[in-house]
Amino acid sequence: MPLRASPLGFGVLIVRLVPNGIEIGQAARIGPCDQSRKLVARRGRPQLQRTKWGGVVDNGLTGSGFFRVAERNGVFWLVDPDGGRFLSKGVNNIRFDQDHVGRTDRVPYAKACTAKYGSPQIWRTATSNRLASWKFNTVGCWSDELVASAGSQLLASTPTAELGASFRLHRRDQIFPDVYDPEFSAHIRVSAHQRCRHRRNDPGLLGTFIDNELYWSPDWRGTDELLTLFLNLPSHRPGRIAAISALQAHYRDFAQFNTVWRTQARSWEEFGRIEHVVAPFVRLRPGVLNDAIETKANLADPSREAFSADCDAFVAVVADKYFELCVSAIKAADPNHLVLGSRFGYQPLSGVIAAAGRHLDVVSFNCYDFDPGPVIDAYAAAGRPCLISEFSFRGDDAGLPNSSGAGPRVPTQTERARAFQGYVVAALSKPNVIGYHWFEHADQPAEGRFDGENSNFGTVTIEDRVYDELTEMMTRVNAAAESIHAAAVSTAI
Structure with a gap:
């Protein structure tokens, strides 16, 4: 029976489970091209x-010795070092020492x-x-790369590479790295050299993420705007000076500014001495x-x-400056590989997406919805290929609390497998998607890891027993991924 119907262009992509694989068909379309197409990924057929590397041999593509991106008929693909048409199918946090219990030594x-295994x-x-x-063909974030x-x-x-995050930790008073600080540029160039240069000739490196889930605007971590965060840096910080200068350049006089911001100051000089600027409004998380x-x-x-x-x-x-500086630092250390973005933790404001598109090779984001379609469409505005760098579903029958951690909970492993299928098929139906990375390899401890997460995110249990229903579905969907994505090409005609 149909398990997913995804709108694509003027038609519908229908995906069905069949006894030996996945059947992909296209329903009747409205428009000049009304021919129905069907692609079948099934054992017993060629x-x-x-x-x-696992890429599909394609005579229309040539290898460069490294991973790159290509656009064909309006659809993005990765190209592997040997010229194969490639989609990155990955798993995060593949580690022998995955997840200490809390902050103890127990793993x-x-x-x-x-x-x-013994070793x-x-x-x-x-x-x-x-x-x-x-x-799967990719070892995702936080993994033992020897795997x-x-x-x-x-x-x-x-x-x-954690370029921005490492500078933020260096400057403990910052939630977001002060990109105006001259030491920021120096720091990320040194960090990129240390973390990226040794891999510059490695054909197995798909690309490098800059950071993970930086704070761009109100989200689950708080209601602050990036502007108010910069306004509340210490008075000598370059980011605070830049924020005040931007406001001064925009408003004709202080009274006009204060009509909007409603501060206790009576001049720009007084405003510059305020220790804590309170935003006059609180905005909702973008979406x-x-x-x-x-x-x-x-x-x-x-x-x-x-x-x-x-x-x-x-x-x-700020986003434009951040991406420009970070991409430049990584490319200086490693000109051969893709820069995969900063793994957006949520859909940021449109100006941030536009800035990402101007500088990145690939825009990466984490999305824990059942249907990633609307979020993927928002990132399509960047004009760049997109990689889903984190997603997952948790089953309540796994015997874990599932009380802390991102993403939907479902009753059973059967529903978990179906959720994976629906999500990935919907994602691959989008021409800008070039891959998806599952979070994560093994379940988290019931007692909670360092941040308290205690959920059924794994492909295997904490005893390394395989979740059969989930991984059987992963195998079938992963094997058919290129055909699913190619079907999205046909609907775009």
């Missing part, structure tokens, strides 16, 4: 010829795997081969529904509209 997964190297080989048997070459099938790797609410509120209050415009303009400039 299999796609693949390169040693239940490592204990179970020591008893089962980390034997575990690496077994795990690499198991992932390849599930048709990528430990098995019989080469896997790509995607490390995180389709919230954006509509914000638009309505702005229409009702010109001051709120002006405040929103101030915040949006500033974060767009």
Whole structure:
């Protein structure tokens, strides 16, 4: 029976489970091209010829020795080092020592795997081969990269450089790194050299993430705007000076500014001495529904509209500077590989997406919805290929609390497998998507890891037992991924 119907262009992509694989069909379309097409990925039929990296052999593509991106007929693909048409199918946090219990020395997964395999190297080989048997081809974030070459099938790797995060930790008074600080540019160039240069000739490196889930605007972590965060830096910080200068350049005089911002100051000089600037309005986290609410509120209050415009303009400039500096630093250390973005933790404001599109090779984002379609469409505005760098579903029958952690909960492993299928098929139906990375390899401890997360995110249990229903579905969907994406090409005609 149909398990997913995804709108694509003027038609509908229909995906059905069949006894030996996945059947992909296209329903009748409205428009000049009315021919229905069907692609079937099924055992017993000729299999796609693949390169040693797992990419589909394509005579229209040539290898460069490194991973790159290509656009064909309006659809994005990765191209592997040997010229194969490639989609990155990855798993995050593939580690022998995954997840300490709280902040203790206890690592239940490592204990179970020591008893089962005897050594980390034997575990690496077994795990690499198991992932390849599930048709994954990429070792995702926070993983032991030795897993990528430990098995019989080469896997790509995607490390995180943590350029902005490492500077933010260096400057403890910053939630977001002060990109105006001259030391920021110096810091990220040194960090990029240390973390990226040694991999510049590695064909197995798919690309490098700059950071993970930086704070761009109100989200689950708080209601602050990036502008107010910069205004509340210490008075000598370059970011505070830049924020005040931006406001001064925009408003004709202080009285006009204060009509919007409603501070206790009576001049720019007094405003510069305020230790803590309080935002006059609190905005909702960006997103389709919230954006509509914000638009309505702005229409009702010109001051709120002006405040929103101030915040949006500033974060767009900061984003442009951040991506320009970070991409430049990574490319100086490693000119051969893709820069995969900063793994947006939520859909940021449109100005941030536009800035990402101007500088990145690939825009990456984490999305824990059942249907990623609307979020993917928002990122399409960047004009760049997109990689879903994190998603997952948690089953309530796994015996774990599931009380802390991102993403939807479902009743059973059967529903978890179906959720994976629906999500990935919907994602691959979008022409700008070039891959998806599942969070994560093994379940979290029931007692909670360092941040309290205690959920059924794994492809395996904490005792390294495989979730059969989930991984069987992953195998079938991963094997059909290129055909699903190619079907999206046909609907775009």
